[in-house]
Amino acid sequence: MVSSSKESKSEVGRRNFLKTAVVAGAATTLPDEVSAADSPTQAIKSDAQTKRGLAAPSTEQMNMEASTLDQLAEASSEQLASSNSADTASSFGSDFMIDVMKSLDLDYVFSNPGSSFLGLHESITVYGGNSKPEFITCMHEESAAAMANGYYKAALKPAAIMCHGTVGLQHAAMNIYNAWCDRVPLIAILGNTIDAADRMGGTTWRHSAQDPAAMVRDFTKWDDQPASLQAFAESMVRGWKISTTPPMEPIALTVDSTLQEMKVDDRDGLAIPKFTPSEPPQGERGAVRETAGLLVDAESPVIIADRLARTPEGMSLLVELAELLNAPVIDIASRQNMPTKHYLNQTRQSGRLISQADLILGLEVTDFWGQINSVNRAEMTSEPRVKEGVKLITISVNDLYMKSNYQDFQRYAPVDISISGDAEATLPVLIEEVKEAMSRSRSRALSRKEKMFRKMHADSFEESRQLAASGWNSSPVSTARMCMELYEQIKTEDWALVSVGASERFVSSWPHRLWDIDEHYRYLGIGAGGGVGYGLPAAVGAALANKELGRFSVNIQCDGDFMYANGALWTAAHHRIPLLTVMHNNRAYAQETMLVQGTANRRKRGVDKAPIGTVIQDPNIDYAKLAEGMGVWSAGPIEDPEDLRPALIEAVKVVKSGYPALVDVVTQMR
Amino acid sequence: MKMTALANILIFLCLFGANFAVAQDIAIERGEQTYMRVGCYECHGTDGKGNEAGPPLTPDTLPPEAIANFVRFSPGRMPVYPEEILSDAEISDIVAYLDSVKPSPDADSIDILRGLVSEEN
Numbered sequence: 001m002v003s004s005s006k007e008s009k010s011e012v013g014r015r016n017f018l019k020t021a022v023v024a025g026a027a028t029t030l031p032d033e034v035s036a037a038d039s040p041t042q043a044i045k046s047d048a049q050t051k052r053g054l055a056a057p058s059t060e061q062m063n064m065e066a067s068t069l070d071q072l073a074e075a076s077s078e079q080l081a082s083s084n085s086a087d088t089a090s091s092f093g094s095d096f097m098i099d100v101m102k103s104l105d106l107d108y109v110f111s112n113p114g115s116s117f118l119g120l121h122e123s124i125t126v127y128g129g130n131s132k133p134e135f136i137t138c139m140h141e142e143s144a145a146a147m148a149n150g151y152y153k154a155a156l157k158p159a160a161i162m163c164h165g166t167v168g169l170q171h172a173a174m175n176i177y178n179a180w181c182d183r184v185p186l187i188a189i190l191g192n193t194i195d196a197a198d199r200m201g202g203t204t205w206r207h208s209a210q211d212p213a214a215m216v217r218d219f220t221k222w223d224d225q226p227a228s229l230q231a232f233a234e235s236m237v238r239g240w241k242i243s244t245t246p247p248m249e250p251i252a253l254t255v256d257s258t259l260q261e262m263k264v265d266d267r268d269g270l271a272i273p274k275f276t277p278s279e280p281p282q283g284e285r286g287a288v289r290e291t292a293g294l295l296v297d298a299e300s301p302v303i304i305a306d307r308l309a310r311t312p313e314g315m316s317l318l319v320e321l322a323e324l325l326n327a328p329v330i331d332i333a334s335r336q337n338m339p340t341k342h343y344l345n346q347t348r349q350s351g352r353l354i355s356q357a358d359l360i361l362g363l364e365v366t367d368f369w370g371q372i373n374s375v376n377r378a379e380m381t382s383e384p385r386v387k388e389g390v391k392l393i394t395i396s397v398n399d400l401y402m403k404s405n406y407q408d409f410q411r412y413a414p415v416d417i418s419i420s421g422d423a424e425a426t427l428p429v430l431i432e433e434v435k436e437a438m439s440r441s442r443s444r445a446l447s448r449k450e451k452m453f454r455k456m457h458a459d460s461f462e463e464s465r466q467l468a469a470s471g472w473n474s475s476p477v478s479t480a481r482m483c484m485e486l487y488e489q490i491k492t493e494d495w496a497l498v499s500v501g502a503s504e505r506f507v508s509s510w511p512h513r514l515w516d517i518d519e520h521y522r523y524l525g526i527g528a529g530g531g532v533g534y535g536l537p538a539a540v541g542a543a544l545a546n547k548e549l550g551r552f553s554v555n556i557q558c559d560g561d562f563m564y565a566n567g568a569l570w571t572a573a574h575h576r577i578p579l580l581t582v583m584h585n586n587r588a589y590a591q592e593t594m595l596v597q598g599t600a601n602r603r604k605r606g607v608d609k610a611p612i613g614t615v616i617q618d619p620n621i622d623y624a625k626l627a628e629g630m631g632v633w634s635a636g637p638i639e640d641p642e643d644l645r646p647a648l649i650e651a652v653k654v655v656k657s658g659y660p661a662l663v664d665v666v667t668q669m670r
Numbered sequence: 671m672k673m674t675a676l677a678n679i680l681i682f683l684c685l686f687g688a689n690f691a692v693a694q695d696i697a698i699e700r701g702e703q704t705y706m707r708v709g710c711y712e713c714h715g716t717d718g719k720g721n722e723a724g725p726p727l728t729p730d731t732l733p734p735e736a737i738a739n740f741v742r743f744s745p746g747r748m749p750v751y752p753e754e755i756l757s758d759a760e761i762s763d764i765v766a767y768l769d770s771v772k773p774s775p776d777a778d779s780i781d782i783l784r785g786l787v788s789e790e791n
């Protein structure tokens with residue numbers, strides 16, 4: 001079965017060395033291909049260099065270059081496969097691990113290379129043919145984790161990251177936390193050398209830990225460090241299942257380097273267990289029925305949805321429920337739950353509606369307390385913003401995955417009915433029960449509200465439209481102008497706004513105010529843990545998914561966020577990931593400028609120092625140049641709003657031909 | 671004699687007008703500097719055109735007294751600006767600046783905004 005004695009390990013070591021030499025030999029024949037494969041990026045770059053500002057490489061040119069690249073990529077993988085044909089049988093531990101990954105239909109591993117997972121790295125590219133999973137080169141583990149997050153939200157399919165269980169995981173941790181707060185499944189594969197006798201000094205010691213996953217245990221749902229290949233198979237499949245069962249969350253698997261290198265003599269003696277997705281937990285029928293009755297009888301019910309729509313089905317179900325009751329919906333939109341142009345999407349009236357409601361139904365709302373109370377952060381005070389006697393009901397998986405240390409679970413909210421269950425999975429039953437409880441006359445009575453809600457919807461839309469005109473010609477460019485010029489260019493595409501910084505409020509929520517967000521995939525929410533450094537890599541990961549799905553990916557990119565992990569742009573260029581990035585370049589950590597301003601005002605000791613430490617000026621950063629330097633077509637910095645349209649038109653062309661593009665817009669702070 | 675008196679009055683009015691205009695320009699400039707220095711632009715935009723973080727301050731800028739009244743006791747998100755960090759005179763300058771800002775176009779005169787409808791049909 002599996003040889004695990006020291007002798008056979010050193011045998012493996014020698015064989016590995018020889019094999020590595022063979023691969024290296026094969027690789028020596030590759031440089032031509034590698035450099036040729038790089039040439040399209042180079043061509044784009046030089047083209048961008050000459051035409052930077054307003055012109056794109058011609059579509060023809062890029063089509064030709066892309067097809068040349070595909071041929072070269074195919075040729076080189078064939079060459080590699082044939083050069084190793086004698087060795088393609090599963091023979092190393094890491095090869096078996098790839099078999100397990102393939103059995104789960106894993107498409108991508110987002111990774112930055114590291115010696116603790118060399119075996120896996122080589123197996124992905126050589127044994128696995130760099131397909132399912134494909135190795136996506138990331139320039140920072142933080143980017144890898146955000147890419148996997150964005151990828152999941154667009155593809156609705158988990159991806160893996162692979163990093164050193166020590167230094168790599170230290171980098172990845174923040175965006176694993178963002179994924180945790182976002183209820184996103186993610187498989188973190190952590191390289192490690194558990195057996196100290198197998199550590200060959202220096203780095204192998206520094207890059208080993210007794211318990212690597214400890215660092216992220218507070219914000220992963222499960223982790224394991226399997227000690228055999230058979231245990232790996234079971235842990236990988238188990239981890240996948242745990243991660244993708246609502247509440248979906250990241251999991252971590254520490255993968256021992258010795259296990260990766262282990263020679264497998266009897267592959268048939270190893271079994272890959274069958275993966276069966278778990279059905280999500282559904283709310284208890286009796287409580288759902290009671291909720292339905294209360295909803296039907298309520299005079300002014302309000303539905304609040306946050307992470308309800310795990311899938312497009314969630315959106316359809318919410319629309320159906322809201323229409324049955326003619327109940328307004330407030331969409332916190334950590335996922336797109338309700339189409340923005342549906343008359344029952346009353347998000348902009350949330351304050352008024354919540355304060356008048358006689359029943360509030362929260363669907364996968366993380367911070368329900370925050371919805372029913374108003375907080376004055378500066379004064380450190382809060383007060384209820386709901387009527388006395390309001391019935392409060394929640395359906396969520398919130399109580400099913402809590403951990404103690406990190407406080408992302410928010411303040412405790414007392415409610416009248418608390419249903420533990422996945423809201424999307426519970427809605428069909430709730431809808432059924434509402435239909436059951438609804439008399440004809442009640443239905444007629446409720447339908448009379450439609451006119452009022454249509455008017456309210458139209459009024460708040462008009463208010464936003466008027467506000468968008470204010471400052472239309474300003475320089476720095478208003479966020480309204482930036483967002484609406486962008487929308488004008490993409491609205492006829494099958495677009496998806498894959499990322500919008502740490503909060504959509506950073507661009508005054510223009511997409512949700514005025515764009516027609518009519519599909520679940522058109523908006524993917526934000527970095528849920530509030531960890532900045534999510535936006536760009538998450539956009540790249542989502543755009544990778546959308547490339548296959550034929551969607552046009554758009555990223556509104558804050559400058560501060562950009563500078564945490566801008567290497568993600570190179571990943572987009574390298575892997576030919578079409579993505580339109582529009583910089584909301586307010587030359588500041590504006591959120592912090594405002595917060596420092598507020599603090600200074602409260603302390604009354606001078607109010608003119610807020611920019612210290614919070615602005616990104618002197619020197620200004622040239623994002624177009626940065627992009628260009630990474631092989632990405634770019635334009636800007638644009639200060640005159642009149643220059644925006646022609647730049648966007650060109651950028652859209654570039655993206656439609658399969659490449660990333662960036663337009664740097666110098667903007668107002670909000 | 672009569673002519674000279676008239677001329678004198680005219681000269682006086684011109685000078686007064688010019689002086690007034692110059693004084694007004696200075697107030698506008700001072701107002702803009704203060705507006706930026708104390709951070710109004712962070713939420714209301716560099717020219718007071720507003721957004722979600724802070725409402726537009728122009729057109730129809732409130733008179734200085736009303737603004738002073740608001741910023742001294744602001745109950746909401748708006749940071750409070752007491753007299754010792756923003757004087758009444760500075761508020762008057764800020765109002766002069768905001769009054770001088772060019773108005774924005776009407777939403778219906780903007781091609782992109784004109785055709786927007788609130789509901790899909």
Ligand SMILES: Cc1ncc(C[n+]2csc(CCOP(=O)(O)OP(=O)(O)O)c2C)c(N)n1
Binds near residue numbers: 560
């Ligand atoms: C990892 C991390 N570091 C710092 C912060 C604090 N923080 C919150 S918002 C923000 C500013 C982000 O700037 P930018 O992305 O440009 O957005 P802006 O507010 O300027 O629109 C910072 C630094 C954070 N949330 N996360």
Ligand SMILES: [Mg+2]
Binds near residue numbers: 584587
């Ligand atoms: Mg910024």
